[in-house]
Amino acid sequence: MSDGNKIGFWTCTALVVGNVIGLGIFILPASLAPYGFNAMIGWLVTLGGCLALARVFAHLSHALPNADGPYGYVRNTLGDLPAYMALWAYWVSIWLTNAALATGAVGYLTVIVPELGRIQPALFALVLLWSFIAVNLLGVRMGGRVQVVTSALKLIPMAGIALLGAWILLTTPAAYAAHPPTTPLTLGNVTAASTIALFAMLGLESASIPASRVINPGRTIPRATMTGTLLAAVVYIIVSTVPMLLIPQSELANANAPFALLMERHLGAGVGRWLALFVVVSGLGCLNGWTLLMGEITRTMANNGVLPAVLGRENRRGAPAVALLVTGALASAMVWMSYSKSLVAAFTFITRVVTAANLPLYLCCSLALLVLWRRGDAPEAGREAAFFGCIGVCYVVFAFIGSGHEPFLLALGLIAVGLPLYALMRLRRPAAAPLKV
Numbered sequence: 001m002s003d004g005n006k007i008g009f010w011t012c013t014a015l016v017v018g019n020v021i022g023l024g025i026f027i028l029p030a031s032l033a034p035y036g037f038n039a040m041i042g043w044l045v046t047l048g049g050c051l052a053l054a055r056v057f058a059h060l061s062h063a064l065p066n067a068d069g070p071y072g073y074v075r076n077t078l079g080d081l082p083a084y085m086a087l088w089a090y091w092v093s094i095w096l097t098n099a100a101l102a103t104g105a106v107g108y109l110t111v112i113v114p115e116l117g118r119i120q121p122a123l124f125a126l127v128l129l130w131s132f133i134a135v136n137l138l139g140v141r142m143g144g145r146v147q148v149v150t151s152a153l154k155l156i157p158m159a160g161i162a163l164l165g166a167w168i169l170l171t172t173p174a175a176y177a178a179h180p181p182t183t184p185l186t187l188g189n190v191t192a193a194s195t196i197a198l199f200a201m202l203g204l205e206s207a208s209i210p211a212s213r214v215i216n217p218g219r220t221i222p223r224a225t226m227t228g229t230l231l232a233a234v235v236y237i238i239v240s241t242v243p244m245l246l247i248p249q250s251e252l253a254n255a256n257a258p259f260a261l262l263m264e265r266h267l268g269a270g271v272g273r274w275l276a277l278f279v280v281v282s283g284l285g286c287l288n289g290w291t292l293l294m295g296e297i298t299r300t301m302a303n304n305g306v307l308p309a310v311l312g313r314e315n316r317r318g319a320p321a322v323a324l325l326v327t328g329a330l331a332s333a334m335v336w337m338s339y340s341k342s343l344v345a346a347f348t349f350i351t352r353v354v355t356a357a358n359l360p361l362y363l364c365c366s367l368a369l370l371v372l373w374r375r376g377d378a379p380e381a382g383r384e385a386a387f388f389g390c391i392g393v394c395y396v397v398f399a400f401i402g403s404g405h406e407p408f409l410l411a412l413g414l415i416a417v418g419l420p421l422y423a424l425m426r427l428r429r430p431a432a433a434p435l436k437v
Contacts, residue, residue, distance in 0.1 A: 008215045009224055011144040012207035015289050016228025018151040019203030021158070021235060022101060022286025026259050026279045028200050029243040033253035035193040036181025036244075042193030043240050047233045049395030050201040053362055054229035055388040056369050057205050058222035063372050063385075065218030068300050069211040070365055075304075077368040081422070084306045086364040088418035089411060091301065093357035094294045095327045097202070098287060099334035100354060102129045105283040112277055125335045128284065132291045133328045139317035140213055143292040150285025157278040158235050161259060164266060165242040179248040195402030199355045200236065204229045205365075206289065210296040291324070298323035306425050356403045356411035359396050366392030 032039035060073045067073055070090070075083035102125035109124060136143040168175050183189065207224040211217045243258045246266070255261050263275045299320040302312030315321040370389035373382075400408060 006213050006215045007140060007144045007210065009220050011148060012214060012220055012224035013228045013231075014144070014148040014151040015206040015210075015292070016204060016224055017231055018147045018154070018285045019206045019289040019293070020201055020228065020232040021151075021154055022200075022203070022283055022289075025200050025236065025239065026104075026157075026257070026282070028197065029240075029247075029258040030253055030255050031196055032193055033181075033244065033249050034183065035189050035196075036183030036185075036249060038183060038185055038189035039193040039197065039244065040241055041185070041190045042195075043197050043236065045190070045194045045398075046197040046201055047236065049391075049399070050198070050204055051229060051233060052388050052391040052395060053366070054204045054225050055384075056362075056366050056392045057208050058225045059369055059385050059388065060365060060372070061208050061211065061221035061225070062218055063369075063377055065211075065221075067211065068304070069209045069297075070205060070361055071297075071300050071304060072211070073208075073368045074361075074364045077371040078364055080306075082364055084301075084422050085415050085418070086360040087297065087301055087306075088422075089357045089415050090361040091294075091297055091327075092414045092418075093202075093354045094290055094297065095331040096334055096354045096357065097290050098129060098294065098328075098331040099125075101283055101287045101290065102126070102331075102335055105280055105287070109280060112280065122336055126332055128287060129331055129335065130328060132284070132288045133324050135288060136291050136295055136324055137315065137317070137319050137321055139319050140210065140292065140296070142317075143288060146288050147285060147292070150281055150288060153278060154282030154285055155235070157259070157275050157282065158239055160263070160275060160278075161239040161242055164263065165239070165246075168246065168266060176245045179246070181244065181249045183249070191398065191402035192404065193402075195355055195399050195404075196352065197240075198399055199352075201232065202355065202358050203286075203289070204232075205361070206293060209293045209300075212300075213296070291328075294327045295320040295324045298327055306422060308425075352403060352407040353410050355399070356407040357414055359399055359403070359411065360415065363393065363396040366390075366396060 032042075035042065057070075060067075060070075064073055064076060067076055071083050071087050074086055103121075105128055106121045106124050110121075135146055204225065207214070207221045207228065211221060214220050243252060243262050246262060247255070247258065251261075252258055257279070259279065260275050298307065299312050299314075301307040302309055302320075302323065311323045311326060312320065313322045366389050369385050369392070373385040373389065403411075
């Protein structure tokens with residue numbers, strides 16, 4: 001593939017920023033409100049763990065620049081079956097993520113145009129979902145351009161929240177102590193809050209997914225991964241605690257659009273709508289980025305013989321058209337199912353399942369880095385590779401514990417459901433197929 005059809009550093013960084021800073025940060029204050037100050041500690045744990053995982057992916061992409069992303073990293077080190085199991089769960093998590101994003105965006109759309117609340121919300125979610133499938137059917141570069149623009153726009157509401165928080169701190173600092181959360185600090189609450197917060201940081205591996213379509217992946221992917229993750233971490237540290245301290249805990253827990261509520265309360269009526277507009281842009285940018293990755297990871301698995309070959313077919317623009325259409329249909333089914341719950345409950349439940357489904361990939365990639373270190377195949381990283389590989393494994397185990405038994409069992413169920421397909425594909429391909437790069 002020529003460089004003219006590939007993506008570079010800025011697009012890869014936008015994928016990381018755009019997929020990490022999505023809708024989750026705007027909905028999660030309501031999901032985390034019942035945990036009180038446990039959520040603040042949970043955020044710190046999550047950010048530390050995610051920065052370690054970012055270093056894992058950076059080291060892997062540098063040591064294995066010709067591998068086709070995480071599937072290649074795991075298959076080259078742990079073998080074919082662990083690679084399939086991890087990537088199958090991750091693949092499912094992507095179209096679940098898109099369902100969560102489309103579901104969450106509806107809450108903010110009704111803030112912008114209240115009349116939309118009278119119409120079936122699932123319909124709006126489906127329109128959003130399929131609009132970005134259409135964008136990505138135009139090719140990876142078109143999806144990348146949309147990602148760069150929306151990633152830049154989504155930083156505007158982040159700056160607005162940070163400035164509002166700073167202004168209140170300078171003018172009426174007592175407001176931060178007026179409604180302190182009352183939930184007691186416990187290890188169980190910190191663990192659970194940390195796992196919910198992890199959903200907002202999912203996507204740090206985004207630059208590595210389309211590795212075969214990245215210019216100079218051995219250099220571009222590590223730089224984009226660390227730059228994007230650090231930027232997202234700084235943003236989250238600044239804005240995550242403002243609504244928790246300025247809105248009463250019980251009210252925050254039931255807010256469909258907590259940041260819009262915050263702006264309305266402190267800056268006057270109508271301001272929340274403008275914030276909600278940018279929040280929708282942020283969520284839509286994230287939806288676009290995950291749709292791009294949804295097509296690329298499906299194509300990778302199909303080209304490596306662990307999904308039906310038809311899913312690797314491209315249209316004349318080089319987009320994995322069949323993969324996008326099939327995964328879009330799966331995400332649509334989850335959108336309809338999610339609306340059996342309330343908006344916040346639906347979003348919270350999907351995020352916990354998605355988080356649990358992402359963890360096998362993070363675990364396998366951390367183990368893959370340790371294998372490379374033991375082999376001596378990551379000489380430039382040295383002991384740093386071993387350190388971050390160990391930290392990555394420990395953090396994933398911590399997150400698995402925090403996810404609770406229901407999402408954990410669902411994640412195991414997702415892997416188990418994929419095993420018959422793996423066996424079928426192996427019967428059709430008795431000898432291990434060469435790794436596609």
